[in-house]
Amino acid sequence: MTIRDILTSIRERLQKAGIEDFEYESWVLLEWKLHIDRAEFYMNPNREVKQELLEELEEVLLKREQRVPLQYLMGECEFMGFDFSVDERVLIPRQDTECLVELAVEDIRNVKTQNRCEFNNAADQKNEQKVKVLDLCTGSGCIGISVKKLCQNTEVTLADISEGALAVAKKNAENLNANVTLIRGNLFENIEGRFDYILSNPPYIPSQVIQGLMPEVKDHEPRLALDGEEDGLAFYRRIIEQAPEYLNSNGRIYFEIGAEQGEDMIRLMTDRGFSEVKVHKDLAGLDRIATGIYSRR
Known part of the structure; x- marks a missing residue:
């Protein structure tokens, strides 16, 4: 999957799960689990992502869809x-x-x-x-x-x-x-x-x-x-x-x-x-x- 496809999928899944701030959290998950920030995304949105990283993202995304707070998943809060x-x-x-x-x-x-x-x-x-x-x-x-x-x-x-x-x-x-x-x-x-x-x-x-x-x-x-x-x-x-x-x-x-x-x-x-x-x-x-x-x- 490309970075663009992944971000779109995250947004859709979080929104469907009823998460109000799905837009912000989509970017957070992208950067946290795939190490891709906004600058890199816009420079190369069609880059393919390694399967092992997608598996890590999926594990976290499933928990977030169950409404486990993002801060607990990340283990920290500013x-x-x-x-x-x-x-x-x-x-x-x-x-x-x-x-x-x-x-x-x-x-x-x-x-x-x-x-x-x-x-x-x-x-x-x-x-x-x-x-x-x-x-x-x-x-x-x-x-x-x-x-x-x-x-x-x-x-x-x-x-x-x-x-x-x-x-x-x-x-x-x-x-x-x-x-x-x-x-x-x-x-x-x-x-x-x-x-x-x-x-x-x-x-x-x-x-x-x-x-x-x-x-x-x-x-x-x-x-x-x-x-x-x-x-x-x-x-x-x-x-x-x-x-x-x-x-x-x-x-x-x-x-x-x-x-x-x-x-x-x-x-x-x-x-x-x-x-x-x-x-x-x-x-x-x-x-x-x-x-x-x-x-x-």
Whole structure:
């Protein structure tokens, strides 16, 4: 078969399988399995492809037609400019979650800059305490590891109840040379000390909604990381209730939230004593991040 025929076949099969972004994924599969990029395609679209490469492509294409996510098939996903390993033990990092990281990184950098301006001498600056960050429900580790890579003067802890997820997070930390601490436990279980920042993308999809999600999500991504119980707010309630005991004075919390959960989050956080509670929108203009500050009395 020629490159042109192969690309046409991939497009048709992915579209028939109900994959919305079939055009983009066709090019990805062509480059990944056949090592042919767009430039080479347009230069020589009638070049024949070796049979052994076609067999490798067919194996992957069959799985994608069964709606196995492309990121799981490739074993990686780009997030915040870094390549993270992923498999069915963890959620696939989303671009929406980058909004949380960007907000946290900006805040951490601003606070550090303010602190440096208050130092009296170089010795004080050298002894500057690291900003302590907890990434709760870490999954692949994409949030905490990205913060560590982008803010070196941080001490980052990754926590998750899933042993499989922590194995993936550990692999990512090693691959990206990020010195982080990993803890297994149910939310704050086994967590010690206090933190300047708690970052979390917990399960927040109402249980009854999950079956209506696209097959890639409901059939392949871990339900443990999706299911926010009856109203999707169960994990937020637990985290918000316990978080003050694990935050330093003026410690900050950042949540990824569902697009319709903003008002509930403002109420939950305000009722627990958080101040400056805000809901931030994602690139699509939807409510996506809830933040607040806890001032110890």
